[in-house]
Amino acid sequence: MASITFYGGAKQVTGSMYLLELENKYKVLIDCGKDLENPGVEIFDFNPSDLDLVLLTHAHYDHCGNIPLLFKSGYKGQVLCSSPTIALTELVLKDSASILDFKVEKKKSFGKTIFKHKTERQNESGYSKGEVEKCLDRFISISFNTKFVINDNLSVTLVPAGHLLGAASAVFEYKEAGMIKRIAFSGDLGRRSSPLLNDPIPLPHVDFLICESTYGGRVHEGKDMPETLLEKIIYECCVEKxxxxxxxxxxxxxxxxxxxxxxxxxxxxxxxxxxVFADSPMAKRTTKVYDDYLDQLNDEAKDFYKVNNSLFDFDNLIQIETEKESKSLANFMEPCIIIASSGMITGGRIKSHVRSNLRNAYSTILFIGYCAEGTIGHKLINGAKSVRMNKKEIPVHAKIARTDIFSGHADADDLLNFVKYQPKDLLKKVFLVHGDLGNMEAFDKRLSSEGYKVEIPERGQTYIL
Incomplete structure (x- = not known):
C-alpha cells in the first residue's frame, strides 16, 4: 500500500518535506524546504538518489530552500511546479547561494576555517550559484487545473492556493488494487480577498489531505479593510509620533x-x-516577476494596473540598491517607512535597521507576517525586553506591533472552510502540518468536532494510506 512520511513541517512551521511512496515503490518528494526552527538537524533522513520525482508547491524558502542540496546529494530527477514558481524559486535560491558565497569569502579574507562543524555547515545554504543553475535546469513547469500524467499509475493536478504568485495545492491520483485513490497536499493556503491574489480554489474530493495549519487557532483581524488599518498605523507612528x-x-x-x-x-x-524606503534588491526583482505574470493576479489588481500602469511604484518610494545606501538610512532623521527582509529578522538588511531603532521610543517595529519560534522576530512579538544582536544585548524601547492584515496564510475559519469541501464519509484522514503545536491542536479540535479524523504527525513518522 502507499505511504506518506513526514520529514519536515511536522509540529513546526518551516522545513516542509513529505515523501509519498506508492505501492510500486515509486517515490515523490513534496517540497524540500529549509528548516528555520532547527537549522542544525540532519537535512535528509532518506537517500535522495532513491527519489523518482519532486513536486514543489511554491517558492518560499521554507519549501524550496534545500532543493539544490537534494541534487548535490544524489537526486537525478525533475522538479514539477508552476511557471511563476520557477521564476521566483530562481530568485530565492540564487539569493541564498549569494549569502553563502559572501560568508565564505569573508571567512577566507580573515584566514578563518570556513566551516568548523557539520552543524555550522547546515546553518548555511550549503550550495553555490553554479549548483543552483544546474538544478534549475531540471525544473519543469506544469499548468494549473490540468491533469499532468507522470506515468501509467500516477498523475498530479496543481490547484491555485492563493498564498503567493504561482502557489499551488497538489492533488495526486494513483491506482492501487484496481482502484483510483487521491491524496492532496494543501501547500500554503492564502486568505480570501487577498489584495493581489485570487482566492484559493477548493480541491476535488480526496481520500487523504495533508493540510497546513499556520493559523489553525487564530482568526485574522481587519479582513475587509487592510488599507484603513495600514493608514491608521502609519498616522500614529509617522505623523503623531x-x-x-x-x-x-x-x-x-x-x-x-x-x-x-x-x-x-x-x-x-x-x-x-x-x-518610503524599500531596502531589498530581491524584492525589486520579485516585483518584475509579478508584472510578468499579471494575468495570474486578481481582477482588482489587474484593473489597478490598467489605470495606474504600475502595481508598486508611487511618489516618494525609494528603492535601495547598495549596502552603502542601506547603511546610510541610519542617518536619515525624518519620519519614514523602511521595509526590508527577512520577515523574521533571521538575516538580511532588516537586522541593521532593527538594531538601529530598537532603542528609539519613537520608532515602531511592525511585523506583518509569521515569526517562527527562536527567531528575533518571535522574541520581540512575545514581549522580550532585550534581544541579542551582533553579540550585544540591545534593550527594546521601540514600540513592537504586529498585524494580520498582510498575512499570506489562511486563518482558522478559512482553513476550516477549505477542509469542509471534503465530504466526511469520503475523506479518510486529515494530516496537519506547517504549524506550531498550539495552532495544530486548536485546528484539530475544530475539525474533530466537525466529524473529521485528524492526525498530527511527528517528524519522521510514516503512515500507511
Missing amino acids: RGRLIVPAFSIGRTQTFLYLLNKLSKEGKLPTLK
Missing part, C-alpha cells in the same frame, strides 16, 4: 502586498508625505 516605521517583510510575497497597499493609499491621497 514623528517616528520611523520599520517593517520586516519577506522579499517575495509580503513586500509586494505591502507596497501595493501603500500605492493604493498614495493614489487615494491618504498616504502622508514621507519617504
Whole structure:
C-alpha cells in the first residue's frame, strides 16, 4: 500500500518535506524546504538518489530552500511546479547561494576555517550559484487545473492556493488494487480577498489531505479593510509620533502586498508625505516577476494596473540598491517607512535597521507576517525586553506591533472552510502540518468536532494510506 512520511513541517512551521511512496515503490518528494526552527538537524533522513520525482508547491524558502542540496546529494530527477514558481524559486535560491558565497569569502579574507562543524555547515545554504543553475535546469513547469500524467499509475493536478504568485495545492491520483485513490497536499493556503491574489480554489474530493495549519487557532483581524488599518498605523507612528516605521517583510510575497497597499493609499491621497524606503534588491526583482505574470493576479489588481500602469511604484518610494545606501538610512532623521527582509529578522538588511531603532521610543517595529519560534522576530512579538544582536544585548524601547492584515496564510475559519469541501464519509484522514503545536491542536479540535479524523504527525513518522 502507499505511504506518506513526514520529514519536515511536522509540529513546526518551516522545513516542509513529505515523501509519498506508492505501492510500486515509486517515490515523490513534496517540497524540500529549509528548516528555520532547527537549522542544525540532519537535512535528509532518506537517500535522495532513491527519489523518482519532486513536486514543489511554491517558492518560499521554507519549501524550496534545500532543493539544490537534494541534487548535490544524489537526486537525478525533475522538479514539477508552476511557471511563476520557477521564476521566483530562481530568485530565492540564487539569493541564498549569494549569502553563502559572501560568508565564505569573508571567512577566507580573515584566514578563518570556513566551516568548523557539520552543524555550522547546515546553518548555511550549503550550495553555490553554479549548483543552483544546474538544478534549475531540471525544473519543469506544469499548468494549473490540468491533469499532468507522470506515468501509467500516477498523475498530479496543481490547484491555485492563493498564498503567493504561482502557489499551488497538489492533488495526486494513483491506482492501487484496481482502484483510483487521491491524496492532496494543501501547500500554503492564502486568505480570501487577498489584495493581489485570487482566492484559493477548493480541491476535488480526496481520500487523504495533508493540510497546513499556520493559523489553525487564530482568526485574522481587519479582513475587509487592510488599507484603513495600514493608514491608521502609519498616522500614529509617522505623523503623531514623528517616528520611523520599520517593517520586516519577506522579499517575495509580503513586500509586494505591502507596497501595493501603500500605492493604493498614495493614489487615494491618504498616504502622508514621507519617504518610503524599500531596502531589498530581491524584492525589486520579485516585483518584475509579478508584472510578468499579471494575468495570474486578481481582477482588482489587474484593473489597478490598467489605470495606474504600475502595481508598486508611487511618489516618494525609494528603492535601495547598495549596502552603502542601506547603511546610510541610519542617518536619515525624518519620519519614514523602511521595509526590508527577512520577515523574521533571521538575516538580511532588516537586522541593521532593527538594531538601529530598537532603542528609539519613537520608532515602531511592525511585523506583518509569521515569526517562527527562536527567531528575533518571535522574541520581540512575545514581549522580550532585550534581544541579542551582533553579540550585544540591545534593550527594546521601540514600540513592537504586529498585524494580520498582510498575512499570506489562511486563518482558522478559512482553513476550516477549505477542509469542509471534503465530504466526511469520503475523506479518510486529515494530516496537519506547517504549524506550531498550539495552532495544530486548536485546528484539530475544530475539525474533530466537525466529524473529521485528524492526525498530527511527528517528524519522521510514516503512515500507511
